Amino acid sequence: MRYKLLTPGPLTTTTTVKKAMMTDQCTWDQDYKEITQEIRQRLLSLAEVSEEDYTTVLMQGSGSFGVESVLSSMITPEDHLLVCANGAYGKRMVEMCQRHGLTHTVYEVPENEIPKAAKVQQLLNDQPTISAIAMVHSETTSGILNDLTEISALAKANELLFIVDAMSSFGGIPMNVAELNIDFLVSSSNKCIQGVPGFSFIIAKRDELEKRKGHARTLSLDLYDQYQVMEKDGKWRFTSPTHTVLAFLQALKELELEGGIEQRYLRYLTNNHLLRQKMEELGYETFIEKNQGPFITSFLYLKDRPFSFNNFYYHLKHNGFVIYPGKISARDCFRIGNIGEIYPEDIHRLAEIIEKYSEVAYVN
Ligand SMILES: *Cc1c(COP(=O)(O)O)cnc(C)c1O
Numbered sequence: 001m002r003y004k005l006l007t008p009g010p011l012t013t014t015t016t017v018k019k020a021m022m023t024d025q026c027t028w029d030q031d032y033k034e035i036t037q038e039i040r041q042r043l044l045s046l047a048e049v050s051e052e053d054y055t056t057v058l059m060q061g062s063g064s065f066g067v068e069s070v071l072s073s074m075i076t077p078e079d080h081l082l083v084c085a086n087g088a089y090g091k092r093m094v095e096m097c098q099r100h101g102l103t104h105t106v107y108e109v110p111e112n113e114i115p116k117a118a119k120v121q122q123l124l125n126d127q128p129t130i131s132a133i134a135m136v137h138s139e140t141t142s143g144i145l146n147d148l149t150e151i152s153a154l155a156k157a158n159e160l161l162f163i164v165d166a167m168s169s170f171g172g173i174p175m176n177v178a179e180l181n182i183d184f185l186v187s188s189s190n191k192c193i194q195g196v197p198g199f200s201f202i203i204a205k206r207d208e209l210e211k212r213k214g215h216a217r218t219l220s221l222d223l224y225d226q227y228q229v230m231e232k233d234g235k236w237r238f239t240s241p242t243h244t245v246l247a248f249l250q251a252l253k254e255l256e257l258e259g260g261i262e263q264r265y266l267r268y269l270t271n272n273h274l275l276r277q278k279m280e281e282l283g284y285e286t287f288i289e290k291n292q293g294p295f296i297t298s299f300l301y302l303k304d305r306p307f308s309f310n311n312f313y314y315h316l317k318h319n320g321f322v323i324y325p326g327k328i329s330a331r332d333c334f335r336i337g338n339i340g341e342i343y344p345e346d347i348h349r350l351a352e353i354i355e356k357y358s359e360v361a362y363v364n
Contacts, residue, residue, distance in 0.1 A: 003322045004346060008140050008168050008296045009191040011340030013251070017195060020250035021243040032242065033234035035249050039201075040230070042252045046170075046261060047177040047185065047203045054177070055209065057202045057227045060240060063167045063188035065221060066200025067093060070163055070184045071134070072100045073216035073223040074209070079161070080129040082107060084115035084151070087141030088327055089165055093134050100217050105130065111142045111328055114291050117150035124158055132161035138169035138293045141327045143286075143335065145169070145293030152180045161208060167191055167200075168295050171255060172339055173265050183208045189244055192264065192295070192339055195251040198244030269294045271338035271347055278351035279336075282358055287326075287333050298326055298333040305358075309334055312357060319353040321346075 005012045025032045040056040047054065059066045071093065075081050081102055083093050086109035097104040107123055109115050115135060124130055133155050138145050148164065155162035163184045166175065170185065172192030177185055183205045190197040202223060209227060216222035220238070229237045258264055272294040276286060279299055287298035301307045309325060312334065316323055326333030338347065 001317070003317055003320050004342065005340060006321050006336050006338065006342065006350070007324045008335075008337040008339060009188070010197050011190065011194065011337065012342060013194055013196060013247070014254060014341050017247050017250050017254065020246045021196070023246065025242040025246065027236065027240055027242060032245075035245060036230065036234035036236065036240075039245065039249055039252065040234070042256075043201055043203060046252075046255075047175065049178045049203065053206060055204055055206050055227065055231065057204060057209075057223060057230060058236065058240070058245075059200045059202060059221070059223070059226060060198070060236070060238065061200060062197060063165075063186065063191070063200045064092060066186040066188060066202055067165055067167075068096050069200075069221040069223045069226070070186055070202055070204075071096045071102065072218055072221055074161070074163075074184060074212045075100075075102045075132060076212060076215045077103075079103065079131045080105070080127070081132045081134055081163075082120070082123060082127075082130045082160075084109065084120070084133070084135040084146075086113060086115060086144065086146065087111050087136065087139035089136045089139060089141060089167070093136075093165065103129075111139075111330070112144065112288055112290075114144060114146045115151065117154055120151055120154055124154065124160075130160065132163065134163040135165070137164055137166040137175075138173075138295055140168045140296055142288055142298050143293050143296040144288050144291050145173075145295075147291070148175075148180050148182075152182065156181045168339075169293070171261060171264065172268050172295060174261050177203055189248045189251075192268075193248065193251050193255060194340055195248035196244050198241030199248075265294070267343070268339055270344060271342055272297065274344050274347045275336060275338050275350075278347060279354070282351065282354055287328055287331055295339050296324075296335055296337040298328060298335050301332040301334070302358075315357045316350075316353060321350055321353065 170187035189195040
């Protein structure tokens with residue numbers, strides 16, 4: 001069954017992105033290695049950083065592999081990492097710290113609030129050994145958009161390593177990685193760049209990456225080794241997802257054609273505003289009241305009316321859209337993403353379909 005994905009990745013891609021995968025590539029071939037290099041270059045320019053100060057490392061696997069690669073190879077035994085967590089992805093970083101035995105402190109924040117710089121400052125005062133901060137930008141769990149500016153300023157003032165999981169935001173919102181002083185930013189092929197799943201990428205400050213050689217706790221996710229090999233001529237260390245790589249280059253070109261990140265951001269923002277407005281008209285309230293991001297929205301189940309997520313899901317699926325269940329621990333929600341090859345006309349159509357569903361639920 002064909003449907004559009006209203007999920008935050010994998011998401012709906014263009015036909016041309018899918019078509020780019022119709023060739024088989026040799027990983028040793030010069031053309032293919034040049035594609036890898038072009039992707040690395042393009043990502044640096046999207047991040048608004050210079051090649052002198054930053055580099056891009058591509059890493060096989062989903063987004064979490066990229067995050068784990070950074071944490072498990074860049075946090076040294078001397079480091080003490082502060083993890084800000086206001087959702088499942090922040091907590092996943094905590095789990096990675098536990099698995100790898102990294103010295104860490106957790107600053108846990110309710111899912112409908114953002115981490116606060118004042119509290120981070122207090123933690124830094126109380127625990128002067130803290131040498132690094134990790135946080136999520138767009139917490140896909142709820143759809144909240146965390147504020148990087150103040151915490152990044154603290155990281156800079158205290159000379160702390162700053163690690164950002166920008167998985168569901170990078171490419172979909174303007175972001176100056178150098179100005180934000182991010183040392184390691186992680187995102188993946190299947191989110192706002194609108195490629196297909198298969199690898200993650202790390203935009204890394206070169207001197208920090210080079211300083212942290214030899215600390216990797218795994219072989220496959222060794223960020224430094226991957227960088228060393230890729231830096232030579234664009235060869236990935238182990239087998240790379242060749243079709244995904246071709247699709248990703250096409251997706252990057254299409255992002256440029258759309259007018260770059262600024263234009264894509266405006267499209268997502270328009271989609272998101274329209275989605276929330278339409279849903280509100282239909283009686284659905286959002287879980288996030290403040291700092292709602294433009295990528296994905298959590299809606300509370302209807303009150304005072306019968307509501308079964310499964311029924312709702314199949315109703316939408318049969319009408320051509322797939323959504324996500326909620327991921328909030330304390331409230332019953334479902335999530336609707338508005339990123340990918342999605343336009344206001346899709347949101348209008350979705351709203352019509354949801355309106356019909358509500359009527360059925362009422363009558364029955
Ligand atoms: C998608 C996502 C990830 C990575 O999830 P994978 O399933 O490993 O791709 C990590 N953090 C955030 C905020 C995400 O949205």
